[in-house]
Amino acid sequence: MARKSATGRIGIADVAVKAGVSHATVSRVMNGNFTVDPDIAARVRAAAVELKYQPNPVGRSLALGKTDTIGIVVPDLANPTFQAILRGLSRAAAEDGYRVLIADSFEVSSEEAILAGEARRRCDGLVLCAPRMSDAELEEIAPSLHPLVLINRTTAAAGIPSLVVDYGQGVQDLAEHLVGLGHTRLAFLAGPAGSASHGLRLEGLEAFKTRHPQVDVTMLDGGSDFDTGHGAVDPVLASGATGILAFNDLVAMGLMSGLHERGVDVPGDISVTGFDDIPFARYTTPTLTTAAVPIAELGGQAWRELRALIRKEDHDAPGSRYQPRLEIRASSGPAKAPRTAAHG
Amino acid sequence: MARKSATGRIGIADVAVKAGVSHATVSRVMNGNFTVDPDIAARVRAAAVELKYQPNPVGRSLALGKTDTIGIVVPDLANPTFQAILRGLSRAAAEDGYRVLIADSFEVSSEEAILAGEARRRCDGLVLCAPRMSDAELEEIAPSLHPLVLINRTTAAAGIPSLVVDYGQGVQDLAEHLVGLGHTRLAFLAGPAGSASHGLRLEGLEAFKTRHPQVDVTMLDGGSDFDTGHGAVDPVLASGATGILAFNDLVAMGLMSGLHERGVDVPGDISVTGFDDIPFARYTTPTLTTAAVPIAELGGQAWRELRALIRKEDHDAPGSRYQPRLEIRASSGPAKAPRTAAHG
DNA sequence: CGGCAGTGAGAAAACGCTTTCTCGCCTGCC
DNA sequence: GGCAGGCGAGAAAGCGTTTTCTCACTGCCG
Structure with a gap:
């Protein structure tokens, strides 16, 4: 009945x-x-x-014109960084009674705009996480996505808060740390070309190079995962560098694993640094020197910015800039006498 | 205009x-x-x-009576296992034009039923991932959540597919492996008490013990993360066990890290095994012997089951049982002469 | 040339809720 | 005792779609 x-x-x-x-x-x-x-x-x-x-929430949403849901678009859900942001965002939003809809673009930048649009229409706001799309495209679609918060990306479009990590500063800190240990030949394991955070690292490295013209910095192709690091052993050894700046912790871990297999001692022969300070970084062998990014906090802050936008608080879309903190552990040590390029 | x-x-x-x-x-x-x-x-x-x-998708949803969205409830978004399931689910669902709404219960089991209900009402179906709630409660709410797919949990309620990993078999395989290496004193680092997968491991261990009455198996309190393992070094050493079955890979990594700090050699002094085969497991030092769970596949399968339910294909809610595969790496080795309990 | 089938588009109802509008009733004051 | 004012609840109008129902028009056939 x-x-x-x-x-x-x-x-x-x-x-x-x-x-x-x-x-x-x-x-x-x-x-x-x-x-x-x-x-x-x-x-x-x-x-x-x-x-x-x-x-029925759907009927309610239609009548009220709000869904109590926000969306997040990430380039790759497998990436611990984005997982941590998602987690922080989800937790913070949940405390205010909001749910999170996820959209994974699987690194295909052409999908991002569509995904973002679709997600936005179902939600009250959107977090666009390190979008791989071009500046032009981002600027074009940004207004239609409002309320929108950007992470690790900025845009000229108005009223859009940006939360960016200062990767440029972080990589400089790491490089300075290595130089301070006596290393004069460094190598940088690059990340995905489309990634803005990669661009920031490059800028940081340029600044570093002009400040330390005597230091040799080799650029090596790369990626953002374990296998990238693991597969980079040969180029790294060939470079003759004694201090390696890996794109991130995952790459660093893969590299250390590969070096270990070759019998290369870290940090005795080669120092390795990562980036991000993912939870695993303090449990590697040796523990990983890295630049810590307060990543979960970033998710929480993203929600607060978005909430301000949704509530139409006049907030001036301030955004924030996060400084990575140097986390010196056991994977970096004093440089030993310069090696010759050939090895093994 | x-x-x-x-x-x-x-x-x-x-x-x-x-x-x-x-x-x-x-x-x-x-x-x-x-x-x-x-x-x-x-x-x-x-x-x-x-x-x-x-x-407007909301208007559309109301008229059509469907949202093209599914929900997933997880106990802890920080857990790599659930992240992997989420990823597999999201990817598979996306291929069919569905989005995923996430709900993190933060391990508070009392929240699960509410979260599940709310999520379900906004979605066309729900994946309940390793719910911590009681069997009685699960059985009570399950019908109202239909279409529903369970992961690592079963229920007597009808028409509900269950995807379960045979943790009991996996832990037995690991224990057999250690015994085969000559270990006679084992220890099990337990997981969260509420977790069903923990219960399955215990059952497996019981079966193992009746088959090997001569083997000593010490039960140690635990948890599911790094710190649990790291903090378990003392009890582990005190137990005198030479073969340690960690609840999962994270715990195993934490333990190995702690043992390393104490100068205990793995696997020379103590063999350590994990569970899950998370991506990091093959990059630890030493690389981790574990039981591999095809976890991403699980997410994909969950979607297919759910899709069948949503489409009302008569499908008999089959569910599946996944057998972990023993992944023997470097963290397990031959037992050496029995040690005395005291150490360091 | 008229009626009928068929086609294609507009009117309107439905989806499930919120909210404004309206009206009836009760109270209180003169 | 009659009327103004206020309060509380029902009627109805949205919210933005889809879809059924209906009707007008075309063209064909008798």
Whole structure:
């Protein structure tokens, strides 16, 4: 008797009938509107409980013009950095009663704009995480995505907060650290070409090079995962560098693993640094020197910025800039006498 | 002139006006209904493009009774296992045009039922991942969550596919492996008490113990993360065990790291095994012997089961059972002469 | 040339909810 | 005792779609 109508699910109408009131009144009660007689309210509530009535969020969303959901677009859900951001975002949003819809672009930048648009239409706001699309495209679609928060990317479009990690500064800190240990031949294991954070690292390295013209910095092709690092052993050894700046911790770990297999001692023969300070970094052997990025905090901050936008607080879209903190562990040590390029 | 109405966004009505037709016709065109005159269809399409019209998914969902979204509830988004499942699920669902809404219960089992209900109402189906709630509660809410797929949990409720990993078998395989290496004193680092997968491991260990009454198996308290393993060094050494079955790879890595700091050689002094074969497992020092769970595949399979349910294909809710595969690496080796309990 | 089948598009209802509008009734004051 | 004012609840109008229902018009055949 309880379930009726097309969908089979019980709706506001069922409660209204059971309580002997109009569905408008049921709605008022369910939303805590106090202009309703306490007796009737109690009757409605009883009916709702008895029928296990739960308002249909879709109908609610349509009427209210909001979904209590936000979207996040990431280039690769397998990347610990994005996982951490997602986690921080999800946690912070949940505390305010918002849910998170995820969209993984799988590193195909051409999909990003479509994914972002679709996600945005279903949500009250969007976090665009390190988008790989071009500046031009980003600038073009950004306004239509508002409320929007960018992570590790900036745009000229107005009213869009950007949360960026200062990868340039971080990589300089790491390089300075290595130089301070006496290393004069460094190598940088590059990241994905499209990534803005990679660009920032390159800029940082350029700044470093002009400041230390005597230091030799070899650029090596790369990627962002374990296998990249593991596969980079030969080029690294061939470079003759004694201090290696890996694109991130994953690459560093892969590299250390590969070096270990070859019997190369870290940090005795070669020092290796990572980037990000993922949780694993303090448990590698040797523990990994890296630049710590307060990544979970970033997710939380992204939510706060987005929330301000959604609530239309005039907030001036400030955004923030995060300084990585040098985390010196055991994978970096004093340079030994310069090696010759050939090895093994 | 284009944007109008309350929301400010352009809707089907704007396109209808611009094309000089009714909004019903616009809807027909947008949905590829061919009963509309090609000329008019073209005019509508042109208007839609010009206005950059994109149908509002909320209105669409209400009319269609579906959201093209599925939900997943996980106990802890920080856990690599759940991240991998999420990733596999997201990827598979995306290929069929579905999005994923995530709900993280942060290991508070009392929240799970509410989160699951809320998520389900916004979605066309739900994946409940290793729920920590009691069997009774699960059985009670399961019917109301349909279409529902369970991961690493089963229920007596009907029509609910379950995808379970045979942790019991896996832990037995690992234990057998250690015994085969000559170890006679083992220790098991337990996981979260509420976790069903932990229960399965215990059952497996019981079976193992009845088969090998001469082998000593010490049970140690635990958890599921790095720090658990790292903090378990003392109890492990005190146990006198030479073969350690860690709850999962994270715990194993934490333990190895702690043992390393104490100067205990792995596998020379103590063999350590993990569980899951997370990507990091092959890059630890030493590389980690573990039981590989095809976890990403699990996410994909979860989607296929859920899709069958959503499409009402009669599918008999088969579910699947996944056998972990023993992955023997360098963290396990021959037992050396029995040690005394005291150490360091 | 008239009626009928068929086609194609507009009107309107439905989806499930919120909210404004309106009206009836009760109270209180003159 | 009659009327103004206020309060509480029902009626109805959205929210943005889809889809059924209906009707007008075309063209064919008798």
